[in-house]
Amino acid sequence: MSTLVIRGGTVVLPTGQRPADIAVENGVISAFGSEVRDQGEIIDATGLVVLPGLVDAHVHFNEPGRADWEGWEAGTRGAAAGGVTTVLEMPLNAHPPTTTAAAFDEKVAVASQKALVDFGLWGGMVPDNLGDLEALHQRGVVGFKAFMSHSGIDDFPRVPDGVLAIGLKVAARLNTIVGVHAESQEMIETGGGPHPVAWCRARPAAAEVDAIRRLLVCMRGAKGVRAHVVHVSCAEGLAQVDAARRKGVSITAETCPHYLAFTEDDFERIGPALKCAPPIRDEATREALWNEVLGGRVDLIGSDHSPCPAADKQKGEHDIWQAWGGIAGIQATLPVLMTDGVLARGLSFERVAHLTATAPAQLFGLYPRKGAIAVGADADFAIVDPNTRWTFDAHELQTRSGVSAYLGREFTGKVARTLVRGRTVFVDGEVTGKPGWGRLVKPNHAN
Numbered sequence: 366m367s368t369l370v371i372r373g374g375t376v377v378l379p380t381g382q383r384p385a386d387i388a389v390e391n392g393v394i395s396a397f398g399s400e401v402r403d404q405g406e407i408i409d410a411t412g413l414v415v416l417p418g419l420v421d422a423h424v425h426f427n428e429p430g431r432a433d434w435e436g437w438e439a440g441t442r443g444a445a446a447g448g449v450t451t452v453l454e455m456p457l458n459a460h461p462p463t464t465t466a467a468a469f470d471e472k473v474a475v476a477s478q479k480a481l482v483d484f485g486l487w488g489g490m491v492p493d494n495l496g497d498l499e500a501l502h503q504r505g506v507v508g509f510k511a512f513m514s515h516s517g518i519d520d521f522p523r524v525p526d527g528v529l530a531i532g533l534k535v536a537a538r539l540n541t542i543v544g545v546h547a548e549s550q551e552m553i554e555t556g557g558g559p560h561p562v563a564w565c566r567a568r569p570a571a572a573e574v575d576a577i578r579r580l581l582v583c584m585r586g587a588k589g590v591r592a593h594v595v596h597v598s599c600a601e602g603l604a605q606v607d608a609a610r611r612k613g614v615s616i617t618a619e620t621c622p623h624y625l626a627f628t629e630d631d632f633e634r635i636g637p638a639l640k641c642a643p644p645i646r647d648e649a650t651r652e653a654l655w656n657e658v659l660g661g662r663v664d665l666i667g668s669d670h671s672p673c674p675a676a677d678k679q680k681g682e683h684d685i686w687q688a689w690g691g692i693a694g695i696q697a698t699l700p701v702l703m704t705d706g707v708l709a710r711g712l713s714f715e716r717v718a719h720l721t722a723t724a725p726a727q728l729f730g731l732y733p734r735k736g737a738i739a740v741g742a743d744a745d746f747a748i749v750d751p752n753t754r755w756t757f758d759a760h761e762l763q764t765r766s767g768v769s770a771y772l773g774r775e776f777t778g779k780v781a782r783t784l785v786r787g788r789t790v791f792v793d794g795e796v797t798g799k800p801g802w803g804r805l806v807k808p809n810h811a812n
């Protein structure tokens with residue numbers, strides 16, 4: 366039996382923060398507070414904050430098929446360094462995309478060999494695979510991802526509204542959730558000037574708002590369906606989600622650290638590393654988004670970690686349209702939330718834990734095994750030093766391409782140690798986890 370004790374940390378619980386010791390046996394939290402006796406390995410967490418390990422509900426690791434873009438090992442090394450103990454990986458950018466049960470099996474096989482942290486898989490919803498959704502659901506996907514605009518990759522076509530409406534009905538029958546990339550293709554310009562700002566102007570916030578409205582119309586015919594809007598970049602989009610929710614519609618929304626950390630001015634300065642869709646917005650939009658986070662109208666925060674080979678970013682140096690759109694940010698979620706949230710705007714660590722761990726675990730059926738510090742839960746922790754000031758240097762970056770918009774950024778608050786089911790996978794700046802430790806997690810219905 367493997368045992369360990371985490372001593373002296375400030376533990377972030379759903380009910381608040383308190384100093385407490387935690388005991389772990391065989392990868393599961395076995396005792397808490399005054400119940401804890403010294404046993405096995407002792408981890409001194411004095412002066413540190415113990416958060417539930419992050420459940421990052423939005424990553425793209427591109428393997429099998431495009432492992433040169435990132436791959437499960439590099440991606441989960443980044444996860445470990447970022448305090449992320451479970452990733453929910455998207456169906457697109459790998460080849461084959463996860464739109465059939467066979468593709469699911471293929472991805473599980475490679476991820477099981479290479480992942481350092483636990484993982485769940487999204488299935489894809491594309492125009493020609495509605496007949497595959499049930500088999501994917503039986504395999505244990507955490508939900509289905511669909512695009513209302515072009516995804517940027519040929520083997521993952523967008524769903525017209527009519528197909529989405531039918532797909533939502535299938536999802537309702539299966540009692541699963543549909544994650545939607547909500548931008549209206551009809552409102553997006555597909556070309557423009559060479560500078561980053563042209564990319565921003567081509568994809569206005571209004572295109573997000575319009576797509577969310579159309580999604581809500583599509584949901585009307587699928588009674589009881591749950592939809593989740595991924596990477597909302599603007600308060601106007603969140604207002605649509607919130608208004609529908611107040612009327613009883615089962616809809617939730619995610620935002621990402623890059624929309625909270627950067628503005629269009631940063632995009633002009635940094636260039637293609639910050640290209641993504643929806644695009645980085647202006648200062649006023651970012652501040653309004655922070656207000657939504659602080660006001661509790663954002664359900665969860667995921668990284669949308671989506672790297673590519675360095676050359677596919679460099680192509681856009683002189684013409685932003687030529688660059689791949691996607692941000693390598695899996696290591697940045699906690700530093701951004703600690704620096705720009707906790708320190709700068711009074712966000713609480715309880716909210717950080719909720720937005721990054723508890724809420725995604727609940728939404729995707731992994732709770733209470735994942736997403737909370739409680740006896741009986743998996744011993745997944747992100748132990749952070751909230752006071753360390755540091756600069757994100759290239760040697761800290763795990764992503765394969767070496768490209769990140771965060772390089773050179775200064776943060777206050779750093780991940781000190783990450784544990785996955787009781788095993789330390791990252792400590793003192795070093796990834797110590799081993800490929801093959803990560804396990805597939807399935808929503809509660811599939812176990």
Ligand SMILES: [Zn+2]
Nearest residue numbers: 423455669671
């Ligand atoms: Zn994505």
